[in-house]
Every structure is written in C-alpha cells, then in structure tokens.
Amino acid sequence: MSYPKPRHDNAIDGMRAIAVLAVVIFHVDASLLPGGFSGVDLFFVVSGFVISQSLASRPHAHAVPYLLDFYRRRVLRLLPALLLVLLVTFLLSALLMPRAWRNEQFDQTGLGALFGVANFVLAWQQGDYFSPGADLNPFLHTWTLGVEEQFYLLFPLLFLVWLRARQSRPWVNGILPLLALASLLLAAWQTKAAPISAFYLLPARLWELAAGALLYQCIAARTLAPHWQGWAVPGLLLVVVGFLFAGDQPVPFPGAIATVVGTVMLLGAAASANGAPRPHVLLRGLQWAPLVYLGRLSYSLYLWHWPLLVLLRWTYGMQGIALWAYPVMLLALASASYHWVECPLRNAHAGRRWHPGKLLLCAMAGLGVSTAGAWTILHYTDSLSLSATRDGYAWRAQRQPAWMPVEPIDAPALAGRRLFVAGDSHAAAYRNMVTIAARQFDLELHIEERGGCSIVNLLRASSVDCAPYVGRVLQKIEDEARPGDIVLLASLRMQELRDADWSRGEAAGFAALRGERSAADTAAAERDADAVLQRLQALNVQVIIDAPMPVFRSAAYRCSDAFNRMNPACAGGLSVPRAEMEALRAPQMAMLQRLSARYPALHVWDPMPLLCTPQRCAAMDGDQPLFFDQDHLSGHGNRTLLPDFDRLLLEIGERTAAIATPPAAGVPHGTP
Template identity: 35%
Template sequence: MRYRADIDGLRAVAVAGVVLYHARVPWVQGGFAGVDVFFVISGYLIAGLFAAERARTGTVDLAAFARRRVRRLLPLLLLVLAVSLPVAAAVLLPQQLKDFGQAAGAAPLFAANLLFWHESGYFAATAAGKPLLHLWSLGVEGQFYLLAPLLLWRRAGLLAAGLLSLAAAVWAARALPEAGFYLTPFRLWEFLAGAALASWTLPRLPRAAGAAGLAMILATFAGFDGGMAWPGAAALLPVAGAALVIGAGGAPLLAAPPLVRLGQLSYGLYLWHWPVFVFFALRWPEAPWPLAAPGLLALSLALAWGSWHLVERPAARGAGGRLLPAAGLALVAAGVGLHLSGGLPARLPAEARAVLAQARVSSTPCHDRLDAAQAAAGARCVIGAPGVEPDLALIGDSHADHLGPALDRALAARGRAAVVYTGSWCAPVPGFGSAAPGRGPGCAALMQAAWAQVLADPKLRTVIAAAQWGNVTDGTRGDLPAVAYGSAALAASVPAANARALEAALQAFAPRLRAAGRQVLLPMPVPEFAAPVPDSLARLAWTGTATGVATGTATATLPPLDEAARNGAAAAVLRRFAAAAGARTVPVRDLFCAPGAARCRVRAADGAPLWRDASHLTPAGAAPVVARLMEIVDAGTATTGDHHDHLSLRQPPDTDRARVHLYR
C-alpha cells in the first residue's frame, strides 16, 4: 500500500481538533470528533494492508499483523504510563490515584474503554481528574484489530456489520449514551467506513469532494459540543467528511510539509497532551488557563517530537521488541498495585486524610431499598425512634436521602419516626421520571406507589419531599448526557422542555395534595459546586492550593455553581406548585451562603466538610437543613410560602448511618 502524505495531513487535522478541544479553545468545542476521524483513517489503512497482502500472497499473516500493531502502539504507550506513574503519585488524591492505577493496568491490555464505560462519561466534570481517560480510544482501536480479520474478509460482511453498527450507535446515543461512546460495537461503523474505501475499487473522487469533506470536519469541530448525543447520527458528518477526503486523495493542502510532520507526531501528541493538561491543572489549579495553555501545548509537542525520534521510529524497526512483554507486565502490575493499595493514602498529611474520611457517603439504609411493587404492597423502611409509629414521610432522590442520617437523629431525640421512600434519580412526583437507562427508569412507578401509601395513611401528617431538582430541569447533573423527563421530547432546549413537563406533572398533582390536607415541606436546592468539595479541601491541606478555596482559621468557602442557571427554572416551578398545593418551600441556601455572597461555607468549625461530593451534604451539612425543617414541623405550621428563619450551622453527633428499625 503506497504512502499518502495527505493522510498524515488528515491525521494532523484530527489530532489538532482533539488537542485544541482539550485545551479549552472556545471555537473548537467539537474537536473531540477528531477521534472519529482517526477511526476512519485506521479502518482505511488496515483494510488496505489486508487487501495488499492478500493480493500479493493470497492470504494475510495475522501473527505478523499483530506484531506490527503491537510494535506501533505499545512502546510509546508504555513510556507515557511509566512517566505518568510517579507524577500521578505526587499529584493525585488517593481515590484518583486508585482509579489511575486501574486505568494504567487496563491500558496495555487495550481495555481502558471497558473500564471508563463503568465510570463517568467522557464529557464529565470528573473527567478532568483522570489523566488516562483519553486511552479509551486505544482500547477501541485494539479491539478493532482483533475483529478486523473477520470483518474485513468479505465485503458483504463488512457492509452488513457497518450498517448494523451505525444503527446501534444511533440508538445507543440516546438510550445507552455511555456504552454508545465507549464500546467498540457502537464504533465499528466508523472504522468500516474507512475500510470500505480500501475494499472496493472506486474511482477517485473529484478534488472538490475532498475540500467539502475537510469543510465538514472543520464544521464539526467549530459547531458541535460535548452536550450532543455522540456518536449518533451527528457523527456521520465528520465520518463522511473523512471518507470524502480519503476518497478524493492527494489534497495539496493536507500534503503540506508542516501538516505532514504534525500528522507523523499525532500518536505521540495524542498520548502526551492529556496527562500534561490534567496534571498541571490539578497541581496548579489557580493558574490562569489561557496563559498556561500555550506552554502546555508546546511541552506536549516537544514530548511528541522527542518520543517519535527516540521511541516510535526505533520501535518500528524492531528495536526493543523483546522487552515489551516484560515492560507491559510490569506496568500492569504497578497499576494493579496502586489500585489495591487504595491510592497510597499514607502520602497525604493527617488533616487531608481526615477530610476525605469524614466525607464518605452517609446514607440511610432505606435508600434504593424499595421498588414500586414492594411500596405498593405496603413495605416500609422507617427511621427515627424505635417502636414508634411514623408520623412523617421522606420522599425523593439522593438529595432527600442525604438528609436522612441527620433526620434520623433529630426524630429519635423527639421520640418520633419517619417512613422513607427514596431512590436514585427519583423526583418526588407521582408517575413522573425518565425512562433512560441509569436514570431511575423505575422512579415514576415508585413515586406513584409511595405517594399513594403516604396519602392513604392519616397518621403521616408531614411530608418532606426533596430532590436535586436541577437534574430534572436540566435533564442532567452536569456530567452525563441530557435526557428527557415526563412527556418532554429531548430537543435542542432540554431544560425548557423538562421544566414544562415537571410543571405539568406537579400542577396535575396539586389538587389531590391540597385536598389531602398534609403539611408538605419542599426544601429548596442546596448549593452545588464544580468539583467535589472534599477533594478541594484535602488538596488544600496537602499542597496549600485548591481551586477557588478561601480559608479562615477553621472554615473554608468555595464559589458555587450559578444558582439561577442551575436551579432558577426549578425554583419557579416549585413555588407555583407550593401555592397551588398548599405546600411550603423551605430555602436552605442562606444556611451556607451569606445573602448576595459569591461564596458558600463548605467546612464546619471543627474542620468537617459539609458536602461529601459536589452536591450531596454530609450529616454535618444536613444538620442545619434538618433543624430548619424540624422547627417548622415542631411548630405545626402549614402556611404556604418560603420559610426564612436563620439557624446557626452546627456539627451534630456522629450520624453516619441511620437506624432502620422497621421494614415490613
């Protein structure tokens, strides 16, 4: 197969898109599609090599093919992992280092995509703490190599597999977005689009087609963003663009020497740039990114240039091949060791370890305990004083559950009890939810059954209904693809559609709730943050730097996410519902943030974090919220409107686990 300089130029375009996207260049928000372009190129080259060898020898030496692919990919990958390991140990927090070790162990086995599939999405906020996240694409690439002999043997099979994969990708982009992004079956069509060009004898496309293809790729980089369902039907644009460029062949612009050289460095640049970006951002979080990014890009290019000369070219000639198995096993073992060690927590000072320990998940054992059928049959999970018939109900999602341990303590002190119906992603609205997998598809039925049980029991005079309402109106919590709730159609304006669906469901429920005459309290949303609060506090104790943290003698504050953008629509819907249903909204933001302040208190006077992550409260953080709610309950008031009493922030006794004393 003859060398084509323009394909190296196309590689340059692809890697530039990815790197500039990761560098947060505002006009390259769709640069992640450069990976899709790489997959098309890879499919074309692998199919071309197979076709050329089969034409020459009548067969394909699969063992030789595997050796060539290993020599091409593994040496530099192992070097990047070896360099990253000590840097990770110096920069990452224990959980981050534990996850890093797992990824480092999976990467040489070309299985990183399977690992990240089980973790956060590629566009997640937490992705910024994963220095090896970009290696998911090598997992997909390696798995394609395993399947290539089967897929590329007959052209009819290639076409059928490609169409099936494309159809599955379009479906998964909405129904199973994480699987659709990371798993090879949903990416095969991109490889096979390139493979088709090499498998069929097609006339060369006119040069204008190549120019149009390049324009399609650049339009993707400039016009798309990480909020899109990907790689669904929208990915056809860059994939078709890459196919047109390859099919036209010989584009003078792409064959220009600077682009060709960048294309030759593309593998190294891809491997090096993301760890460089992530480690810098974690170690120097206050550094202004626009000023730092050019230097980080230059460093990444320098590393790519050096490794191309010192590693990639010698490895292509067979140098060091005998060392690869031992080196690969050593790095896998090192990664597994880091994971099993829990991320070497002893590296951190005692204060940082204490912050992370205090922020462990605190939940009632009732959370996600009941399904709709159990709730409808009368099964109940109860917290508070043992042996006492409940007179309260706690209903909602994990933002209801995070109140549970503190509520359990408060109820026990009063000789009272509460029945709990909480489930992940479950907004406390009967018959309302999202059907999307992983977003509580059983929530609508569970909330229907829960409210039926509560309203049928006259002893349950008070209901606390809480949720991370911004999840509903936004369709996401910021690190997952947006989904539709209720009857809303997922469209360009998901928040508006979801807000309308939420309002319709609540207003339909309001007359029934008003007629029931219950005291219904709706805690308003707590402040949320861009990163897990305990991580920021632990990093502050470890290195003296953390993004946005301002400290006093015993407290710390952080700037929260914009309240109006995150919760404004939900707050308006809840207030209108409260007025219609005779319920009461209870503001809680002022417990943590001074009126008009741009920062919120995130640590108690004794140093305990008030959040366990970026949005959920610890028992210490939930205590003042519960105190405000119980003040209303104790007073027996049931008027509508906002409750504005100001309570002091105080640290409760240990409330890590609520006591469940009744389950029937």
C-alpha cells in the first residue's frame, strides 16, 4: 500500500528560502550572520522529510521500477541545472581566475562535483571549510550536493524495506533510528578526532537527513494533532539560535543540533497544519508569496550564489557597486535557471513518459559530454585565460623544461657535485633557478620542500610539527652528501605583511611588525640554526642561506590584470619602501653575520640588491613578475637571480676544489 501524494506545502518552500538566504548572507559577510552556514543543516533535514514524502507516494510493489523511477525524478530535478552551473563556472574560472597552485585543487573539486563526490575531494585535500583561501574555490559549495547524492544512493532501498515490512516485521522500524543514532555518535567523536571528514562526509551527516525522514515516519504512523502547530515558535527560535551561534561550536556536533531540532519542529508544525482552516500565524508567514518563490528558487540560488560570489572576489571584489549588483545578478541567474532549465526539463513530456532506464542512459551521456567539456576547458586554460598569469613561463617557478636548451658553464671544480635544496615552500620557489644551475654546472640536484616547515628561519623556534620533516631532510643529507657538496637552505625569513594592521598607516604598520619579535624568539631561532649548521659542518659540505627577501602586502598574481587591480585585496600595492625592508630584516642579517663567523662553510647569499632599487622593492619588473604572490619568486624572478647564483656557485667551486670528493666511477649524475 502506498500513501497518497501529499499536497504541496508552501511552508516548506518558506523554510528553504530562509535556509538559502542564511547561507548567502553568511558567505557574503560572515559577521552579519555568524552561523548562517547552518542553513545547510536546515536543507538536509528538509531533504530527508521531502524525499520520504516522495518515496511513500509511489507504488512500491516492484523494487527495481520503484528505485529507477526515484532516480529518474532525482536526475530530472538536479542534474540539468547542476551541469549548467558547473560548465559555466569552469569556463568563467578559466577566463578570469589567475592561475595559482591552488587552482589544481579547485579544478579537482569541480570535477568531483560532476560525479557527486566533491565532498570526498575536499576531505582528501585536508582543507578546512573555514580556512584561508577556501572562500576562493568556486566549487566549494558542491560538497553539500555530494552528501545528498550519496544519501540518495542509500536511502531509497532502506525506505523501501520500511514501506514493505514495517507492519509485518516491527523491528524494521528501528533500522533508521539506529542508523541515525550511530551517525550522531560518530559525529560527536569524529568532530574532534577527524573534523574535516566529519564536516564533509555523509557518515557524520546522516543523522541530519535521517531526522527529517524519521519525522515523516512518525507522521505516517499517527495523525498529528492540531496543537502541534505550537512547535513552530520554539522551532524557529532554535533555527535562529543556530544561525547566530553555530559558528561558536564545532560542526556538525554540537554545532548543528539547534538547527536540526528546530527544523524538525518547524516541519512537524507545518505538517500538522497542512489543510487546517487557520494555520499558526508563523506558518502563514512562511507561506508568504515572495518567500515561497525564493524557496522554489532555492536550488538554483544555492547553485549560483557561490561561484558568482567567488568570481567577484577574484576580479572586482565585493565592494561598492558589486555589493548592490550581486543580489540582482544572483536573482536573475537563479530565476533564469529555474524557469528555463529546471522546470522545462523536469516537466517535459519525454522526461515523464520515457522509461526510467532510457532517461538514465541519456543522463549518463549528458554527464559524459559535460565531463569532456570540463576537461577540455581545463586542458586549454592557458589559451582561454584573460589573465597575465597565463604566461606560465614568466609566472611559475617550475622546473626548467628538459627540452629547453641551457648554455653549459665550464666549471670542472663543480661538475659531479650534489646540490641539495631544502626548506619550506620557498625552496620549491627556487626550482627554476636551481634546475637551470644544475644543468649548467652538471650538478646532481636534490630538492626537499614542505610548505610551512623551514629548516633555518632566523625568526623564531622551528615548529614542533615540522621536526620529523627537518630530521628526515638532515638525515638524507648526512647519508648522501660527500665533502664539497652544496646545501641551499631556503625559507621565508621575513614577517608576512598580509595580516598586519595597516589601519594607522604604513610607517605604523612596519613599526608594529618590528616590535612583535622578542629576544626569546631571536635566541630560539639562533639555537635552531646552530643545531642544523653543526650537523652540516661535520659533513664538510658548503651551506648557502639566502638572506631575507622582500615581502609585499598584496599578491602579484591577483593584482596584475585590468579586471582585478581595483580589488580590495590589492589595496596594499605591489611595492614597499626598501628602507622598511632593510629595517625589518636587520635582526636576521645580524644573526647571519654571527653565524658566518662561527661556521666558515656558511655562505650568505643576498638577492635583495637584485630585486630592489635603492628606494623601493617591487613585485613587478615592468610588466614581468619578480614575485608570484606576496613572498614567493616567479619564474622570471628565478631567472633574474640566476646569474648571481651562478657567480656564487663558481666562487664556492674555486674555494673548495681541494676538498670535493668526485663521484664514484660508473655512478650517473646530473639533473633528475
């Protein structure tokens, strides 16, 4: 026996509208609604309830047609608009987003979204939803679609079992409650033990969707009394509490509890009022026509709101006219998507009359075409891009291509030696320069880098989390280095400017940065440097430490195009006074002087004079970048420094020719 199809409840559309508005407000400015992201939790509960209604209203005598019909309806409802948004986002991202290392992560998220696994991709990338830079991923919001789509794979079969056996086998009624309880307990544990997985993946979110489904099962078991409409007020209050305070709690547990419980109460109140002559005043408010319309647009609003917002952040920025234009553009896009894509395809005669298997095959074909289109856009991004960063040779500090000719330098004293390059991401930012140098001098190159883990930073004590990496790198050098080999220790050795307080002006900002460092920091940094240099000195190797280089308030790759120079992220500019840079690095330079006096094999290489004029340091050399972002060298910057690095290597080779140990006969060497 199947239940009659329930009458459409406008109050549920009103709830959807509240949910999507909360999410949009949070994403535009989190300070306006700190827990607005919990609108997603409201969506999850409503989805569980509505899907249960839909499943219960269909004939279920035969399992395969029942399941195929469900997936037919889900495909018609969700897939066309999703594919449209993803393809448009891929294209606009290729055109307008400058290429950076994180673009690969963004692209992976988008490809994952095509197959309903964006949440897995994001969890695998280990990037927190609230971490810096996450707000620049145009596909970040698709994690919620992944959770729901994975729920749709599991739940229909579970619900079918309940429909068929709930009366003859009462124990079946306990399956969903047990799964929900297990998911809630997992969420409580995983939110602390593995918070990224808890946030993005279905197991710790299942209880939210199950809450809506359980409410429907309770309604199906007995008729709600009219006085249950009184749940509406406390339910809405709990939802508001979630919107205001969920950001103060770990998510999903306990941060989502208030929103989930409040939504269940609102749904229960709406269900008890369905068909009542005079619903509760709050429920009538949820049925207000403009709110209901926004609720019907909610899927398209959710799909479009995030990529539109991110593309504005990458280009003009969310400022001035953009703040006013954004809601207008969003409403126009969502309305067009709803009326011209969602509704026509969902209500098309062919879609309703075709055999579900035929429709699903067409959907798979459409998915294949869309995937091919996305791959083509990604493959030809550099050709499509309108950004200056499309010139990867100038911007990216990548390895010198093996096919590109390099003029060899005759230096017998260096040939065959090993060049070890190690440090944080700034070691990787030297790849172009050291790869060319290795080919010029016939050096055997070894590069070790881990972002955020310096080996000698000159600023403060090394991070405890980086100790295993530092130990492994030093052990590798001790195991493989021969006397006379060269070790370049490259790291960020200047305080970053991007997060400093510049509200009182540039001079005050730099003064505050200089005042941040303590004598204890300096002493700890010098102890760490001594520990590293003592181990390397015992190997009779030559050590190069690059002196602190300029750092900038804005990132060159974000601020080098006509369509992004007005962005607030570029307000700090791409140049700084050299005098301020010299003052900021004075303690580090003094420490390097002391270290050089203690370790004769230490060579301090100072790129600053090559990157700055006497008055200013600039991230750009005319229209060519010296730096990629606020502190990492570009490809052009690498080649600018190469001649001086070659000079240093030649000096080291001449001074140490007598102590260098040649490689064993028959052992190959050269650039790997």
